[in-house]
Amino acid sequence: MKTPLKREYRNLVRRYLLWAYKSARESFERIERKTTQLIVDEYIFNYFLENKLEIPQDFKSYIANKRKDELKLKFADGKRGKLHPDYVYLKNRLEALQAAIKHFLGEKQLEQFSRLYEEEFTRRIVEARDH
Secondary structure: OOOOOOHHHHHHHHHHHHHHHHHHHHHHHHHHHHHHHHHHHHHHHHHHHHOOOOOOHHHHHHHHHHHHHHHHHHEOOOOOOOEOHHHHHHHHHHHHHHHHHHHHHOHHHHHHHHHHHHHHHHHHHHHOOOO
16 A cells, blocks of 8 residues: 655655665675676686686686675675575665565656666766776
8 A cells, every 4th residue: 555645755755765775776786796797707717718718817816706705795604505694684675675665656666766776887887987
């Protein structure tokens, strides 16, 4: 059941939910990025192996360090066992916020929040000058 909100309260709720969604998604994806980056980096590493290309030592170290970071952040035992409680909390918080956005603002607003998030992070990547 949707809660009717006056326009100014709805705007406050919308802004809070947008901020909370962005914050939770950033925190969750900071960990998830390690996994997705590893998948791509390991593909590249295997491509080098299969094509007998030289693999720089710093690339090997980069992958090894990323793997350790991923395991430490995502899994309680630092191995691929039980998920880390902080990771589970972030995942659950993001899901709860998505449900709250749907409840208070509707499915289309959740889609818009997701689109805004993707556009913002894509813009940041394109405009980054540190690499």
